[in-house]
Amino acid sequence: MEKLTLFGQRGWGSVVVEAQLAWYGVDYEFVQVGHLFEDEAARVRLEEINPRCQIPTLQFADGQVMTEIGAITLWMAEQHESDGLVPAPRCAERREFLRWLFYMVSSIHxxxxxxxxxxxxxxxxxxxxxxxxxxxxxxxxxxGILEDHIVGPYMLGDRFSALDIYTCGMVHWSPGRKWYEANAPRMVEIADKVQKMGKLDAVWRENYPNDYK
Ligand SMILES: N[C@@H](CCC(=O)N[C@@H](CS)C(=O)NCC(=O)O)C(=O)O
Known part of the structure; x- marks a missing residue:
């Protein structure tokens, strides 16, 4: 696959796509866009390629751009048939995968x-x-609704997927680890497993360096 450019901000939502790029072994350059709510210049720069001014924003060698975590997640799986982070069409877990991917993207995010x-x-x-x-x-x-539907050991039972990567990102975000430990312990269990996965280690370290001190 061609080299991709990921516009993101370490610690923010771009980690969900960055971890998937790392999982699939895609060659990518990470461009730190800056704090979109505190740095007007960062917004102006990003708006040039993504008028919605959100990260993750993925850019291809020919200049074309792709946005939206859900779309990128499905598209990347299509490019990499083995070791996929997305259950294939007609797999038993596919329906639940799509349900919760879209729930995370369109309700929670x-x-x-x-x-x-x-x-x-x-x-x-x-x-x-x-x-x-x-x-x-x-x-x-x-x-709470997401937590109640977790089967364990991963979001889809035994099948590790992109949902677990998303969950790991979310546990780092607001309302904060302590809240998740008290109210969503199954999400935390998943996050802790995903955080230790060798293929993803560098991504988590880059995005959440304080967890490794
Ligand atoms: N629907 C977008 C959501 C991404 C998103 O919310 N990104 C946040 C950072 S985690 C952002 O860029 N916020 C800036 C803004 O909304 O102005 C996706 O799925 O990629």
Whole structure:
């Protein structure tokens, strides 16, 4: 496969795609875009290739761009038939895989978008604090639903998949490891297993260096 460029920010959502690139052994260059909520220049740079200004943004040698974790996850699996992170069509686990991939991408992930910079959505400061609280509470409810459906030892039972990589990323994000330990221990168990996988070790170290001190 051609060399790819991944525009991301270490520790953020790009880790979900970066870990998959590492798993499949794809040659890629990582471009750190900068803090999209604190650095206007970072937004301006990223908008040139992705008008939605989100990471992960994947760029191909011919300049074409692909975004959206769900789309990238399915597309990458199609390029690599063996050792896949996505159960193939007609595999027993395929239906559940698609259900929870889309749940993570379209229900859970947007809750971060709405509170990462709440001033984008609510002008009034008092109303904003209430809004932030409500969205964060809703995110916890969504995590609870995911947790209740985990079969173990991985999201799909014995079948390791891209869902486990996504889970490992999420356990590093808000509401924070302590909350997950108390409220979503099965997610934490998965994250701890995935974090130790040799093929992914370098990616987790780069994204979450404080975990390795
Ligand atoms: N739907 C996107 C979500 C990605 C996403 O939410 N990325 C966050 C960082 S974790 C981001 O770039 N946020 C900037 C913004 O929304 O303005 C995907 O699946 O790739």
């Amino acid at each position: 947007p809750t971060y978008n709405y509170v990462d910079d709440p001033a984008r959505f609510v002008d009034d400061e008092v109303a904003r604090a209430q809004y932030e609280h409500t969205v964060n509470d809703f995110a916890k409810k969504l995590y």
